[in-house]
Structure formats: structure tokens, C-alpha cells
Amino acid sequence: MSDRFFNEIRLGNLEAVTQMLNDNPELVDAIDQRGSTPLILATYYDQIGIAELLLDKGAKIDAVDGSGNTALMGVCFKGFAGIAEMLIERGANVNERNSMGATSLIYAATFNRPEIAKILLEHGADTTAKDARGNTAHDHAKMQGVPELIQLLAAEL
Incomplete structure (x- = not known):
């Protein structure tokens, strides 16, 4: 589930990300294989709408990836x-x-x-x-x- 979630973030699919978060709110704190949070990934891929959604859903703004x-x-x-x-x-x-x-x-x-x-x-x-x-x-x-x-x-x- 989280692999698909991270993929939808990379693709900028706000609708899918929104639905997945509504179905599984804990995804907001998921970590991918490189240690990135959904927020870090969204911002890295220039997905401002998804980043704002994640923050609205409680993403930790200063969370760190595997490199800190x-x-x-x-x-x-x-x-x-x-x-x-x-x-x-x-x-x-x-x-x-x-x-x-x-x-x-x-x-x-x-x-x-x-x-x-x-x-x-x-x-x-x-x-x-x-x-x-x-x-x-x-x-x-x-x-x-x-x-x-x-x-x-x-x-x-």
C-alpha cells in the first residue's frame, strides 16, 4: 500500500493521494525505502498541492529523511x-x-x-x-x- 502511495505522490496525483489518506490516515507518517516521509517526497518532486494536503493531515514539517x-x-x-x-x-x-x-x-x-x-x-x-x-x-x-x-x-x- 505505501509503495503505491509514494508512487502517487511522485506522479502528483492529488486525488489518489487524498483518497488513500482518507482511507488510511496513518500513511501521513509512512517512510519509504530511502527513509523519506510523504512530505519530503512531495516537496522533492515539486508537488505543492500534495505537500499542503499532507501538512493539513498532520505531517511533521521538520521530519527528516535517512540523511537527516x-x-x-x-x-x-x-x-x-x-x-x-x-x-x-x-x-x-x-x-x-x-x-x-x-x-x-x-x-x-x-x-x-x-x-x-x-x-x-x-x-x-x-x-x-x-x-x-x-x-x-x-x-x-x-x-x-x-x-x-x-x-x-x-x-x-
């Missing part, structure tokens, strides 16, 4: 600014850290997502947070050679 990444972290490296905004508005922790110490802001800097970095900064992202290698988001922006992010993050230090 939250849904917000995932959209920061994928570049889905609209979902990032929605997650933050719904209460996602912008300063959550994964198993390597990375934050959403570090991901935004590493993957050249200035629009998302601005959103995170507007909502209190910690520019001094360091990952397991001791690098801040600003350090990652410099390593990537992204002038817009370097300037944006330098102004916040």
Missing part, C-alpha cells in the same frame, strides 16, 4: 522557492541541521539558489551556522563562485 534532511532542505537544493516559502509560512525551522551539520541556507548557497537564500534570511536563517567541515553558507557561496550569493551573505555577517 528536512523537506525545506530538499527544496533548497532543488530550487523550489514557492514550496520553500510555503513550508516556512507553515512553520518549518529554517535553522534545522542535517547529519552533516548543513542548514537550508548552506544548501541554498551550495546549489546557487539566491532567491531561496533571500527568503531564508528574511525568516531568520543563521548565517553563522557551520557544517561538519566548518563552513558557513558564505563559505559555500565563495567556493561555488556565486557573486550574488557572496554579496548577499557577506551583508548578513
